[in-house]
Amino acid sequence: MSFKVQGWCPGALRPMASGDGLVVRVRPPSGRLTERQASGIAEVAQRYGNGVIELSGRANVQIRGVTPETHAPLISTLRKHDLIDADVAAETRRNIIVTPFADARTYRLAEALQRALGDAPELPGKFGFILDCGAAPVMTDVQADIRFERAADGTLLLRAAGCDLGAPVTEAAAAEAALALAQWFLEAGGVTEGRGRMAQLIATSARPEGQLAPAIAPAPAQSQPLPGIVKQGALVAFAFGQIDADTLGALAALGPLRVTPWRMILTEGLTWMPNLPGLISDPTDPLLRxxxxxxAPACLQAHGPTRDLARSLASHLPEGKTLHVSGCSKGCAWPLPADLTLVATPAGLSVIRDGRASDTPETAVISPSEPRHISEFF
Ligand code: SF4
Known part of the structure; x- marks a missing residue:
């Protein structure tokens, strides 16, 4: 393993030190930002950070380049926008991802779950919930421990990660049922030395019983959406999830925003595709793959730069192929396999085909200083 395991998730109150300053991770409540909240984030990113904002694979918004001196005024401003939890424990616990295609019922459930988590027992730092309750699940590739989905007939299901089936629940009982499932996870021995994931516990053949017993299959999953107009508004993407503060500010002026785990933002109610700098609206753009x-240099663990290389290789990426360039074998940007993964190492770029950044690479290492063409790899 060539990277450091933090063992905790950075947040806004507990930022992470990086090569370009502190990274402040904001969790938009229910995955939504009002126009005022989004423009507030854009403003503090300019004033107290370096103007660079990132969308994480867990639907969070990260403000980069914050300093120890500017952290306190940044938090104070974001608190006025209702974007900061009471303390680190509450921030850590509120690990909920909500589908951007949510309806009013799903948002009610998200708020009920958020309230219920205030009384939750202590869970491992990365333990999380997903509310993927549209007509069909769209976030099956996004990791979580407890999931809400719908069966083909619309029945709301509570599903433990690792189980194929879910337990039917009513909307009124759903939040408490999720907490009961989390409690079962703890009592069934899901945590060792403060760490543990639901899927690991389920892999041991442990199963919840009674009302939480898995019984019904979720509706067949849909693939990750692409930029375009959807029922809820306009969905736009950003290369590598990076968005500058001015663009976020301009987007905020168009309507309330929903943050997705796909490094895309949905502008609610917008019926046309916005044309702003750095925004990807073409669903065939190879940068989406x-x-x-x-x-490097912004991540202290990186063995080399990544994004310029990824951008230059992506412009010739064969149709349907995926590319991942990672600064180390942790693979933060893409936890899934890619057709081609290049990982920076102290010796050069290692090559992994059809695998993840953490997989064993091919023996030959390539020099990062030589110009490369994507055709070398396919
Ligand atoms: S994968 Fe990239 S961002 Fe994550 S720790 Fe490694 S170099 Fe840093």
Whole structure:
């Protein structure tokens, strides 16, 4: 393993030190930002950070380049926008991702779950919930421990990660049922030395019983959406999830925003595609199939830069192929396999085909200083 495991998730109150300053991770409540909240984030990113904002794979908004001196005024401003939890424990616990295609019922459930989590027992730092309750699940590739989905007939299901089936629940009982499932996870031995995931516990053949017993299959999953107009508004993407503060401010002026785990933002109610700098609105843009983490110098763990290389290779990426350039084998930008993964190492770029950044690479390492063409790899 060539990277450091933090063992905790950075947040806004507990930011992470990086090569370009502190990274402040904001969790928009229910995945939504009002116009005022979004423009507030854009403003503090300019004033107290370096103007660079990132969308994370867990539907969070990260403000980069914050300093120890500017952190306190940044938090104070974001608190006025109702974007900061009472303390680190509450911030850590509120690990909920909500589908951007949510309806009023799903938002009610998200708020009920958020309230219920205030009384939740202590869970591992990365333990999370997903509310993927549209007509069909769209976030099956996004990791979580407890999921809400719908069956083909619309029945609301509570599903433990690792189980194929879910337990039917009513909307009124759903939040408490999720907490009961989290409690079962703890009592069934899901945590060792403060760490543990639901899927690991389920893999041991442990199963919840009674009302939480899995019984019904969720509706067949849909693939990750592409930029375009959807029922809820306009969905736009950003290369590598990076968005500058001015663009976020301009987007905020168009309507309330929903943050997705796909490094895309949905502007509610917009019926036309906005044309702003750095925004991807073409669903065939090959940059949508290219992933790259922050890399060097902004990440202290990186063995080399990533995004310029990913951008130049992506422009010739064969149709349907995916590319991942990672600054180390942690693979923060893309936890799934890619057709081609290049990982920066102290010796050069290692090559992994059809695998993840953490997989064993091919033996030959390539020099990052030589110009490369994507055709070398396919
Ligand atoms: S994958 Fe990239 S962002 Fe994550 S720790 Fe490694 S270099 Fe840093």
């Amino acid at each position: 290219a992933h790259a983490c922050t890399g």
